[in-house]
Amino acid sequence: MKAFKEAYQQQHLILSLGLGLFIFLAGGQSFTSAWMMTLALFFNLLFSTTILYYLKKYFTEDNKWLLIMIVMASVATWFQMLAVAFLPGWVVGIEAYLPFIAISGLILARVETVVQTESLKNIFFHGLGSVVGFAMLVLPIGLLSDVLGLGVITFASPSGQGPLFSITILDVAYRMPIFLGPQGAIGVLILAALWIAFVRNLRGKQA
């Protein structure tokens, strides 16, 4: 549990330093994307760290990063293929981003440190802690993006056949175009800035 707590807390620290922002913002475009990105992060972290744990005896200073990158890229490609095949409804919009989890600074830094210092059990809890920390930051942003942009709280079905649920919150007149289409990035950037400031303020008060 110590590993879980450590990873959970570090997740917030790393995001405040700006590592992993790419996957964080890409996931924050909608609630479904945020969920899918969290799932992808969990899968990638779990499998990459486990495989690398068994390969660590072959690590040398020269080949370490190459090995890490090959394993991470392979796992990311494998997950992308599985997701496209079995979860087509959830990958809409972020399919192209999924392999990029492999080269996210957030994960590379985490994988390298954890694999070399922790036991297999701690690696699992470390991964879980990272994913829960990530989810707590990205899911609210995804939810708010949906509410402010589309005016609905919606969650796609994994098969892609319509939403699992969809609750209309805002009337068309109040929906904001900066959360939609090519300008969607503007809204996500502003939302992420406000959310990170809110989390930092909350953590500051707790401390």
Added chain:
Amino acid sequence: MNLISILLTAVIGGNIVLTQFVDISLLRNLRKLDVAFFVGMFMIDITLVSGLLFYGLYHWVLVPMDITFLSFIVAVLVIASVSQLEWWGLKRFFPKWHETYGFYFPLVTTNAVITFVLMTLISGTPTIWDIIVTSVAVPLGFVMINLMMVIYQERLDRTSRIPGPFQGLSITLIILALIAMALVGLGGL
């Protein structure tokens, strides 16, 4: 697509840092103007060389052998190899630059902008000139945003009183959103 329009789209209207968040985290780590410039130039160089290499590998090896699902792994390997070679070259021929900027090489090797360019090059059937212009224009867009961010950040650090929770990452994201808003207006170019 017209080469000038590829250039303008990549640098202004469709800048991947602002529209797709690609490697937005790197913007926070390059805080000095000379470092941002050097890393930018190095990125352009690596993107161009790896772009040409990867395009050749994709069309002459991966497609004929029907193993295009390996393209991401191959792209990562090509970028890692090219940047490693250039790192050796820099160490051998420009030891002073290597001493000053060598620390930033891993950041370029794991750079999502380069991988993103390589992965987008394989869609469609671009000509050799499309590849060259895209490989230069996309990192150029990144460099432009990066240099702007360094300048803004320096000014903010010196002259502005930003509320505690907004300091650092939050204000960077707000500035990026404002730049994105300004550039969206130029998208019609």
